[in-house]
Amino acid sequence: MGWLDWMLLLARIVLTFFMLLFALVIVIWLERKFIADMQTRPGPLRAGPRGVLITLADGMKLFFKESFVPTLADRPVYLIAPILAVVPAFLAFSVIPWGTHVTLFGREIPFQIADLNIGILWVLAMTSMTVYAVVLAGWSSGSNYPLLGSVRSSAQMISYEVGMGLALISVLMFTGHLKMSEIVAGQGGYYWGFVPRWNFIPQFPAFLLYLIAGLAETNRPPFDLPEAESELVAGFHTEYSGWRFAMLYLGEYLNTITVAAIATTLFLGGWRGPHPSFLPWLWPIAWFALKILVIFYVYVWIRGTMPRIRYDRLMAFGWKLLIPLGLFWVLATGTIVLLPGLYGSRGRLVAVGLIVGIGMLLLLAADVLERPRSRSREGASP
């Protein structure tokens, strides 16, 4: 690589970084506007036109506030935790193709920092780092509410990561690639000439699984137990203030964007979409942003509708419903992918038959397991 390539790589990194920051500003403002609309109130109005600069204003305020360290805090860990929240969140985005490419100086430059051949694994590795930030932040605060929050979140995030991983595995098996660019490339074309060949159609259960697990991974309502306001005050970041709090907050929204971006890339065809022929590099970016916003809107909508789930039910939901469903879907995808290759065209029929059979068995098992157990509530309370 010559110096020009290095410069272009650097430019790409800087561009992606600032695009993300810009997206954060917009996305936080949009969330507040969406939720305000659902709750019949105007939302932010004062900073900039229609309050669009509210995130900047809040950020500025937080950066000029005292960043307090409690006496009982474990100082080094307490200081590192917010950085741990932000850095992996940015790094996870580096493998996501958020546009096609432009041709500059005779080189084809993709809108993607690194097209790793282990793309999805990189994303999984980086998003799982977030749990460290939450656990360490809560544990090092030296206070009870953050401790409870961090204990909850470690259990929650690890459990839902399994479900998320299963959803990703089925996509991997279906597309046969780990590389993000290949996965997007595999979603070109149309079914029956007009339905886009996006993964979410054949992989719909995995798509739902991923969206739900993503909701839990990013601690968004109704899975916001680590920071359950009405129970744990503010959960793991109760003791944080100033720019350190801003970092934790930023990390959470970055993770939300990343989860939506991965869902877009893996299930919704990434940057693909019909577009006119002028400015061919701009439209994919717009499509990508639009798809992220749609997923984001669904998340905000859920936040506006759902109460918070209880801790034990959350774990039960994750382990007893999402993970078995994920395992079943991995099995189903495997059968569909493999059997036709082994047994020819009749294999497809056998595969479908097998899946339906196993599904029925599972439903039966779930019914037996979920029979209401008669619990004597009177005896339970002393």
Place this chain on the structure above:
Amino acid sequence: MDEAMRGPAFDSDEEIRQETMIINMGPQHPSTHGVLRLLLELDGETVLSCKPIIGYLHTGIEKNCESRTWMQSVAFVTRADYLSPFFNELAYCLAVERLLGIESPPRAQVLRVLFSELNRISSHFVWLATAGLELNAVSVMLYGFREREMILDVFEAATGLRMNHAYFRIGGVIMDLPPGGEDRIRELLRVLPGRIDDFDHLLSGNPIWIERNKGVGFLSAERCLAAGVTGPPLRSAGVARDVRRDEPYSGYETYEFDVIERSDADCYARFEIRLDEMRESLKIVEQCLDRLQPGPVMIEDPKVRWPAELEVGPDGIGNSPAYVKHIMEESMEALIHHFKMVTEGVAVPAGEVYQAVESPRGELGMYVVSNGEHRPYRVKIRDPSFVNLQAVPSMVEGGLIADVVACIASFDPVMGGVDR
């Protein structure tokens, strides 16, 4: 960090397992309905013991009444349970009226019932809002307060204040409905049923809402009766106790309404009861409007009634200019009478009386003692929130910390009433 601050070091696993966590939920906490403090002993997420600690909002209302005239005390007691001010006023006025041996005129009685029932609805809306907020249904919070605001607008038009009205006075109510007041209440009757149904649709079918409330906060009828719990928590345990029907006052025996009861004795039953009670209250309000006849709203006896007349002026409600002109320019006797009534007031015959009304939170009682003077000897408020809070430990112990929040919300305590 100082070694002593790290807490004890453990020698064995056994010791670690015995360690429980004490946390202070409140008095500054997002979901303790004001300044309730709960001392919780936790084993992980499970509550081992719970001690409610109160007194952070003590305002000395009862004691203050003893150094005010009988009439002035109305403005004190209304501030106790600030979400249901009309009920505080009603219980106090009825008690004093019983001591005096008087009864307010029919129109005043109907107005009292009308405003009490509207107040019950507005109080239940706040309950829906805060209970929703505590289970993180934030939208429900905003909808609840929006609906309540419509009722408060009517209160403001009629009494001049959104809360703490001091509208019911000894011998009646302080002023009649403003022009167009009945139409505004009829408008409420038109809009509110749909809004209540909206809450029903939003929450009743919501799996998370059901899961957070069904089977949570069980409190059996025996336990309720042992602790003196009244109101929706008692009715949720299958005991259809309602002061309005069992010991009627203000002519409640002539209204048609159902006492809502459930038998599940959990938070969800209390939610259903409150929704249905709002519908029943609307029925009563409608009957009130139908039987409103023109007439006086305060008894005629000049030795008891509040002498001043109020009127809506360009800057809100205040003393009517005609009355001020009358006492200041026309009649010396009227001025003397006004002065005596306002500064000294009525002397209430010696005696003691306990008057209960059914507030949105349960049985609200006023125990009023007079030694024949111009001010109360003692005013004791039996506030339902205060009594109901006793039962909180037996509801939450053994449950999860997340259920503590749901349990307290299902009692709807108002700390202003608890600490008085």
